[in-house]
Amino acid sequence: MTADAPASSTTTDSVLGGSLTLRQQRTGHRVGHDALLLAAFAPADRRRMVDLGAGVGSCGLAFLTRVPEAKGVLVEIAPELADLARDNAALNGLSARVEVVTGDVTRLGRPSGPERPQAGAADLVLTNPPFNDMAQHRISPDEARARAHMADGALLDEWVRAADRCLAARGMLCLIHRPQALAAILAALDGRFGAVEILPVHPRDDRPAVRLLVRAVKGRRTPPALLPGLILADADGTPTAAADAVLRQGEGLAQP
Template structure:
């Protein structure tokens, strides 16, 4: 599929930034199923980050309920937030995405009939997660806004990894000089009291994630994931609750695949195919 996305139903809720659901003529798109085909999303075939397992795991760990407002920071095409919607149903969703072309695709995905039926209201905010103070409020990210914030930040630091020559891909995959600090700063600001911040990241970033949680969130819970049973964790989902005094919890590692098998482990199959939750409670 190339060029403009087919027409879709009206936006469920007016966006803070006016976008249309068209993309440049040179942007080739695929349509990819999530949660066993419960939803299908447009994604760029190349040049941008493509959502997959990490977005699904992040969504599965998000403790949203019908009627809650979920803010997806750095949403990309909206996969994680829309997977939360498809699993829970009747949520309000705000997708925050910096790249205008990707934000337009997120808007088109929100408007798809197979996605919109799971949403009570939704909008896309085309802005930078790193903005702060009055600029952040003026953009629409006001204090005490959300019940839950989710994020799948870039996984790589420019001082450790070579930056892609493709600017859009570099933006999606590389953290800025401030690292993940702005993501935590924005999350704690826009969350309501007792709201949760849930984030997926590389396992080797866990020390920095715990440092950034300190003083902002309590009840911090870490869920490690390994490629296969018996292997070291390569991903973590970390969750904190605003103004919580609950103790830290490190949960047993979940293997994405059983030892000696190529197919997903039974528990992960249920998450990917049937929208099963991963309870961090």
């Protein structure tokens, strides 16, 4: 165990129907559906993955659990979360296929940035970037939670640029974000990525989307496509079969 925090400050939780076990902080940002949906949206034919803003490793480790041939680099700026990501890789028998880097996403692929991941070496980048505009939302007093959820107006573009630097030609970027950010997402991708596929995620079939899953290919110019949406629950709150397949059975989502 690399994390110094006492056991009482963390919990150990099972996700994906028990196929993935995660230690995470008891308070602050907690693993939710977003990371698991993002991991499921990534194509299973990718072998060199980078997870930007990995937190405790939930998304990247979920992808590696589903795709046993793949290897990955998890990048996380908070040392305490990076330590938990290393613990979680070991806890799930994935240490041989995972490297955890403590570093700033915006410095990746630059001469002054971390040596790993190497520029142009990945064929898949996963990212669940900070969602909320600091000017529009109250900032959590918990520093780690605030870091996970808050962003200034330029951060999305910076993270897409970092993904571009990490990816080889025809590499794929997969991200999850709020629907309100659609224009900003397309603007950040423009000129770098194409063949954009957008999958809306709805809490119920009569509710607006609460998340957008987006994937795009480096260097392509094909126009965007809107995929059929994912409905998480029926009217009575029961998870739909499609949601259960992804969130409990660990299946891929809308694979190309």
